[in-house]
Amino acid sequence: MPVTKATDADFQTLLETNDKVVVKYYADWCGNCRLFSPKFKRMAEAMQEQGIKFLDVNAETSPEARKLASVTNLPFFAVFRNGELLDTVAASKEEAVAALISRLN
Template identity: 30%
Template sequence: MAVIHATKENFDQLISENPLVLVDFWASWCGPCRMVAPIVEELAKTFEENLTVLKVDVDENQELARRYGIMNIPTVILFKDGEKSWSEIGVKPQKFYEEQIRQSL
């Protein structure tokens, strides 16, 4: 499944309707966010059967960023069955995210 660009209008529905959701909170001006972007894209392909991947632009969706206490970007959050399972701030290797996702499957 392709990465979905989520907004406040569809975010809650996407989180509640999908059992495992990875959310990348980012901004276009953020250098580290551009480093995480291809990793997130690859995770969407690798786990396409089991994982929904969302991107939330914090500049366009400040309400969502506030709701989840996003103070630094990139912040990646994994939701399992609608509940926050784990989160990570900054850039990590792809294998780190893969391990976290596999533990939640």
């Protein structure tokens, strides 16, 4: 399952229509965000059989989606189950994001 770009316009709908969601919050100016993008895409492809939806959200242009996860730093990751925020992490290490995603199982 590829990573889906989400905005404030469709973020809530994506949370409601997918049981398990992983969100990467980023900004265009964020170097670590850009460096993590290929890793995030690889993780999404590796986990496509598990029914987890992976979303990319621009934290600067989607303030409502950003508020839902209380984004403090970038890149910032959040996991949602059944539309509810489960946990977050501000990190650029793949291991930290993998540990966060494992909370969905």
